[in-house]
Amino acid sequence: MSFFHWPPLIEGLLEAVWLVDAQTRRILYANQAASVLQRAPAQEICGTLVTDWTVSPEDALYWDTLAQPEQTLLQSETLLRRRDGSTVQVLRRITALPNDPDTTLRLVAIQDLSVQHATQQRLEHLLAELRATLESTADGILVCDLDGRIRAFNRLFAQLWDLPNTLLTQQNDESIHRWLASRVTDPEGYRLQLGLLQRSPLLQTTDVLLLQNGRLLERITRPQLARGRPIGRIYAFRDITERYATESQLKLAAKVFESSLDAILITDPQQRILACNPATLSLTRTQESDLLGTPATSLFFAPSQIDWLEILRQHLEGAGYWQGELWHRRADGAALALQVSWVVLRDAEGRTLNTVLFAKDLSEKVAAQQRIEQLAYTDALTGLPNRLTLTERVGHAIRLAQRSGLGFAVLFLDLDRFKSINDSLGHLFGDKVLIEIASRLKHCLRQTDTLCRLGGDEFVVHLHETDAIGAEISAQRLIDAMVRPIEIDEMHFNLSCSLGIALYPDDGDTLDELIRHADTAMYEVKGRGKGHYRFYRPEMNANLLARLQLDHALRQGLRAQQFVLHYQPRIDLHNGQMRSCEALLRWQHPERGLVLPGEFIGVAEETGFIVALGDWVLEQAVRQAAAWQDAGTPCPVAVNLSALQFHPGGLVMRVQQLLSTYGLQAHLLELELTESILIEDADEALARMQELRALGVRLSLDDFGTGYSSLGYLKRFPLQQIKIDRSFIATMHSDAVDAAIVTSIIQLARALKMEVVAEGVELEEQRQHLRELGCDQYQGFLCSRAVPASEFHACWLQPR
Numbered sequence: 001m002s003f004f005h006w007p008p009l010i011e012g013l014l015e016a017v018w019l020v021d022a023q024t025r026r027i028l029y030a031n032q033a034a035s036v037l038q039r040a041p042a043q044e045i046c047g048t049l050v051t052d053w054t055v056s057p058e059d060a061l062y063w064d065t066l067a068q069p070e071q072t073l074l075q076s077e078t079l080l081r082r083r084d085g086s087t088v089q090v091l092r093r094i095t096a097l098p099n100d101p102d103t104t105l106r107l108v109a110i111q112d113l114s115v116q117h118a119t120q121q122r123l124e125h126l127l128a129e130l131r132a133t134l135e136s137t138a139d140g141i142l143v144c145d146l147d148g149r150i151r152a153f154n155r156l157f158a159q160l161w162d163l164p165n166t167l168l169t170q171q172n173d174e175s176i177h178r179w180l181a182s183r184v185t186d187p188e189g190y191r192l193q194l195g196l197l198q199r200s201p202l203l204q205t206t207d208v209l210l211l212q213n214g215r216l217l218e219r220i221t222r223p224q225l226a227r228g229r230p231i232g233r234i235y236a237f238r239d240i241t242e243r244y245a246t247e248s249q250l251k252l253a254a255k256v257f258e259s260s261l262d263a264i265l266i267t268d269p270q271q272r273i274l275a276c277n278p279a280t281l282s283l284t285r286t287q288e289s290d291l292l293g294t295p296a297t298s299l300f301f302a303p304s305q306i307d308w309l310e311i312l313r314q315h316l317e318g319a320g321y322w323q324g325e326l327w328h329r330r331a332d333g334a335a336l337a338l339q340v341s342w343v344v345l346r347d348a349e350g351r352t353l354n355t356v357l358f359a360k361d362l363s364e365k366v367a368a369q370q371r372i373e374q375l376a377y378t379d380a381l382t383g384l385p386n387r388l389t390l391t392e393r394v395g396h397a398i399r400l401a402q403r404s405g406l407g408f409a410v411l412f413l414d415l416d417r418f419k420s421i422n423d424s425l426g427h428l429f430g431d432k433v434l435i436e437i438a439s440r441l442k443h444c445l446r447q448t449d450t451l452c453r454l455g456g457d458e459f460v461v462h463l464h465e466t467d468a469i470g471a472e473i474s475a476q477r478l479i480d481a482m483v484r485p486i487e488i489d490e491m492h493f494n495l496s497c498s499l500g501i502a503l504y505p506d507d508g509d510t511l512d513e514l515i516r517h518a519d520t521a522m523y524e525v526k527g528r529g530k531g532h533y534r535f536y537r538p539e540m541n542a543n544l545l546a547r548l549q550l551d552h553a554l555r556q557g558l559r560a561q562q563f564v565l566h567y568q569p570r571i572d573l574h575n576g577q578m579r580s581c582e583a584l585l586r587w588q589h590p591e592r593g594l595v596l597p598g599e600f601i602g603v604a605e606e607t608g609f610i611v612a613l614g615d616w617v618l619e620q621a622v623r624q625a626a627a628w629q630d631a632g633t634p635c636p637v638a639v640n641l642s643a644l645q646f647h648p649g650g651l652v653m654r655v656q657q658l659l660s661t662y663g664l665q666a667h668l669l670e671l672e673l674t675e676s677i678l679i680e681d682a683d684e685a686l687a688r689m690q691e692l693r694a695l696g697v698r699l700s701l702d703d704f705g706t707g708y709s710s711l712g713y714l715k716r717f718p719l720q721q722i723k724i725d726r727s728f729i730a731t732m733h734s735d736a737v738d739a740a741i742v743t744s745i746i747q748l749a750r751a752l753k754m755e756v757v758a759e760g761v762e763l764e765e766q767r768q769h770l771r772e773l774g775c776d777q778y779q780g781f782l783c784s785r786a787v788p789a790s791e792f793h794a795c796w797l798q799p800r
């Protein structure tokens with residue numbers, strides 16, 4: 001086909017086409033489309049060189065290849081210069097025409113790429129923009145197709161999940177999914193959720209993942225839609241660790257606000273209440289609506305600081321903070337002490353946004369403070385003033401007395417045998433007794449006097465502006481109040497107290513000295529029978545020292561076996577026969593010789609040593625009586641028992657044990673009891689005496705007539721014998737009253753079917769008189785003094 005066949009063929013093509021002579025590079029023909037593309041009439045194009053329409057020199061070189069016959073098809077993109085000088089991107093295809101006898105003819109088809117290029121550029125631009133959008137989003141984004149294959153993710157996603165570089169470059173979906181699952185604390189849950197999302201392409205979810213590194217990721221997933229159809233899924237991950245912490249803190253703050261035991265008020269800058277917590281409402285006992293909008297300051301007052309509002313204002317404006325004690329008056333009138341902290345909240349520019357007020361109820365603290373003060377000045381058990389209060393009051397009294405010249409008295413009061421109440425009935429009961437006693441004593445005193453409990457059963461009384469007479473009257477009143485029967489927990493009993501009196505200024509010019517001397521006087525009372533009072537005398541101190549030394553010596557004496565028993569016979573007044581004897585204690589002192597019990601029994605009683613000493617006496621007497629019994633010369637032996645020996649438990653057992661140890665028949669032992677034993681705790685005494693009687697031991701009442709001598713207890717107790725005190729015997733022949741007493745006692749004993757023994761008989765006329773009166777036995781120097789056992793045996797137990 002020759003050249004001339006081609007133009008009609010190519011003219012109708014939509015594509016621009018040249019026919020070019022490869023040899024000359026001249027365009028032989030250009031179709032209409034080429035004319036449009038090149039913006040030049042076809043005639044103008046024909047005859048021009050192809051290089052006239054090229055832009056770059058390389059393009060000119062390219063045309064050199066046209067001449068090579070083996071090149072049948074060349075295709076490349078290039079720029080084409082138009083007639084007006086503008087350029088256009090084209091795709092150029094050069095084809096050698098087939099069957100052309102003239103092998104230099106080439107068909108050059110030129111396709112306008114400008115539209116395609118523009119579209120591509122727009123797409124690329126769009127893609128770049130999308131990429132940038134993806135990268136600039138605040139979330140880590142992962143895009144997957146419906147099968148879970150990863151289509152895209154941004155850098156933040158890689159960062160949030162700590163994706164290693166290898167995974168970033170590998171582009172291995174499986175590995176990336178595995179990595180993601182390995183990063184969460186609940187991989188199983190993670191996989192399950194992923195499976196669910198894949199099965200439900202339209203599902204939208206939001207959840208939170210906790211990563212192994214402790215961070216919290218919020219995961220929001222949405223389906224990716226194209227023309228309304230799901231084509232994949234977009235995952236957005238956001239690190240909410242900090243936000244969560246902040247939210248938690250806010251929640252915590254709200255919780256604190258709600259549950260705080262302290263009142264919390266939030267105000268506006270003008271201190272009007274905006275919010276308050278429940279504690280505020282319970283503290284003020286008001287409704288929230290009553291408080292909102294009211295000035296916070298109107299809730300408080302400060303009795304000791306009138307200008308507190310001004311001080312508060314200055315502090316809040318200056319330091320932005322104030323702390324202090326304020327009071328709130330509730331609607332019911334009760335005033336509450338509050339510890340208040342007031343804080344100003346400001347913005348960055350320093351403008352006040354709010355103020356926050358914290359108020360702590362100090363009522364308990366104030367009450368505790370008052371209690372502490374009360375405890376410091378009072379005795380916790382009885383509520384009486386304690387020594388500290390007494391010191392203050394007596395100090396004041398001393399200053400007053402120095403000006404006025406009027407004295408005062410200090411009384412030291414100690415309960416008698418309170419220890420046995422505590423020991424036998426327990427401390428709780430003892431406490432009740434002390435409370436009762438405190439109340440009784442208080443009622444005996446004037447308002448100006450002070451009754452103080454020093455501790456235990458010791459009380460001290462300050463008698464305001466009084467002298468010896470006033471002190472005596474008060475002391476007697478206190479003693480009388482004490483002896484009234486006491487009933488506690490349905491138990492009835494009697495108590496007494498011993499009381500010492502010291503006068504200011506004669507007996508001391510300080511409280512300590514006065515107490516010490518009153519105590520000494522009280523001690524003296526204890527040593528002489530208790531239940532009385534005594535005024536202090538200076539020589540008492542010397543006595544006290546002597547008593548302490550004596551107590552020490554007694555204890556040593558017992559260890560050194562310096563004690564002995566002497567025996568005084570008792571004679572039958574009807575036939576003159578010796579009937580029994582009384583064991584009397586003697587102290588064979590290495591320096592002082594034979595010491596009689598009158599010199600030491602009192603101290604032994606005071607110190608309690610009589611319990612050990614009396615036990616020794618009992619054993620010696622039983623041993624001796626058993627020896628006489630075993631020797632075929634039995635003689636009943638009477639032993640004196642102290643009240644301290646009698647009351648504690650164990651006496652009955654001890655007697656039983658001694659009788660069995662020494663094999664003594666019980667009727668050969670007689671126990672001499674004093675009236676004080678019987679009246680101290682009558683019920684207990686009765687029970688113990690019955691037990692002793694049950695053993696077969698005889699019981700005798702000593703010194704009858706000197707104490708209560710009540711017919712009531714004589715009847716009640718299982719006594720076999722009473723002994724008329726020697727003081728009546730000594731004067732019966734000269735004192736008609738004593739004679740009458742002796743007569744009455746003998747008659748009483750007869751009526752009660754008891755034997756009666758007269759002691760201290762020194763004169764024949766006394767014996768005579770007693771016999772006439774019907775007395776059973778006598779004992780006294782007329783017959784014999786108390787003598788050592790061997791002498792007694794020789795004199796009274798040998799057959800005559």
Ligand SMILES: Nc1nc2c(ncn2[C@@H]2O[C@H](COP(=O)(O)O[C@H]3[C@@H](O)[C@H](n4cnc5c(=O)[nH]c(N)nc54)O[C@@H]3COP(=O)(O)O)[C@@H](O)[C@H]2O)c(=O)[nH]1
Pocket residue numbers: 568582583584585596597598601614617640641642702703726759760761762779780781782786
């Ligand atoms: N708890 C104990 N008390 C005891 C014990 N031994 C003695 N005592 C008591 O001591 C007090 C003094 O006793 P004492 O000095 O032994 O005097 C006794 C007799 O010696 C004395 N007495 C006897 N006859 C006469 C007399 O004709 N004239 C006279 N002036 N005194 C005489 O009487 C005392 C015996 O009294 P009593 O006990 O009341 O029968 C004295 O209270 C003893 O009880 C002991 O072991 N434990």
